[in-house]
Amino acid sequence: MSVSLDNLCVHTITTKPWGLDTAAQKYAAAGVKGMSIWRDAAQSFDGSIKAAGQMVRDEGLDIVSYVRGGFFPALEAADRQKAIDENKIIIDEATDLGAPLIVLVVGATPGQSLFESRQQITDGIAAVLPHAEAAGVKLGIEPLHPMYADSRSAVTTMAQSNAICEAIGHPYLGIALDVFHVWWDDQLEEQTKIAGEKNRLFAFHICDWKDQPEDMLNDRGLMGEGVIDIPQIRSWVNASGFTGYEEVEIFSNKYWAMDQDEYLNLIKQAYLKI
């Protein structure tokens, strides 16, 4: 059980109706310690991205990650190069923001096999890693649920994430584990252990999978509201040596529609119960 909010981080997308400055003030006032900042939130801030980062830190929050880079595969080489160039820009933005990590939603391309897409993802990540290392920004592959394998992520498991990290072998490349995406995987414990042994478990995202969600994207549940045994997965994550933030990332039409102060309180209460 979470005995305090010391490891609690919230993603800006979780409270989407709030602008970055409101979110920062509200999170800090609520005792949340970390913030993961989505690109749209950073870019909509009234000021530079550097100023956005400073504002968040001035509120007393740690910036945990910048979300998101990736989307490397494409049918045409020119489009794959565009993705590499765009990811370098995203790395520069993370530097300005002061975010130590970029979460990668790696992409997938209808019309080519997932094997081919994973090769292109490997090549794309390898191409941007020198830029990331020079910037001091790490990259975390987030395996997505197989229901997003059509066009969002050819990487659907921790095993595939570990394989890409192993193939590239770079200390700035690791994995962002989101319980929503991988809870169903019978290799989760084993592959989390491997990620820990290789010092590549960079982030831990939490929310819940509701019993029969109404929507493939925006009906995620609060921790404890669904079928995921978060304490079990957390025990594997902790056993792997992870000591970082636990990041609440919830896409939910239902929760976005409610009063966001009340919602943030629900998040805190749910967090303290898992």
Add this chain to the structure above:
Amino acid sequence: MSVSLDNLCVHTITTKPWGLDTAAQKYAAAGVKGMSIWRDAAQSFDGSIKAAGQMVRDEGLDIVSYVRGGFFPALEAADRQKAIDENKIIIDEATDLGAPLIVLVVGATPGQSLFESRQQITDGIAAVLPHAEAAGVKLGIEPLHPMYADSRSAVTTMAQSNAICEAIGHPYLGIALDVFHVWWDDQLEEQTKIAGEKNRLFAFHICDWKDQPEDMLNDRGLMGEGVIDIPQIRSWVNASGFTGYEEVEIFSNKYWAMDQDEYLNLIKQAYLKI
């Protein structure tokens, strides 16, 4: 490419607006050779299930499978026993219908781990297999997509299906492979080969996974409309020794809303192109 309709089977659910008798007449007139009959279609027939089977055969169609049994896991032992009893009734219905195979959607129970549910599924299947063998009806585990792991199926991969078949080791137990559910799995080729070597690949279901479906249940695509490389998967299925029907099983609010004669023609055209 399909050079004829000789291996084409259609599930009654695919043309849900049609009653069983209309479906049988229309399929036969269209040159479809096989029909897989859903329980609701059989039960809504104006006559006994035995008469329903005879009617379908009289139209010249082979009855390929009865859909569906399963849903074995439950928190309470009494409920698991109820599921076993219900599956025996389903086996008796399949006998009356003259269906050689029952497709199993094996179930999952929120509140217990998928590992525990898979053990209960194994126990439940083992408990009904003697009844199935006596009836001459085979059982095919259908691994479902991980997006249904909350409450529909703790079995999400061919590997898990093979493991349950291996643990039980009964010639009447095998696997129903549906491309919609397993297309994303990086072990699909290898596990299909294993199923073939063990003579346990009992059924092959086809449809397509659309790029970003609108609905988790009822937005399946026609073959060729989505991202699944059906010819590739078919080549693995055929290489495993499978020579049975190719069963079109599509849940689609969009297609159910259109003229079903036109839709059946689309199914035929789509089938002849893959």
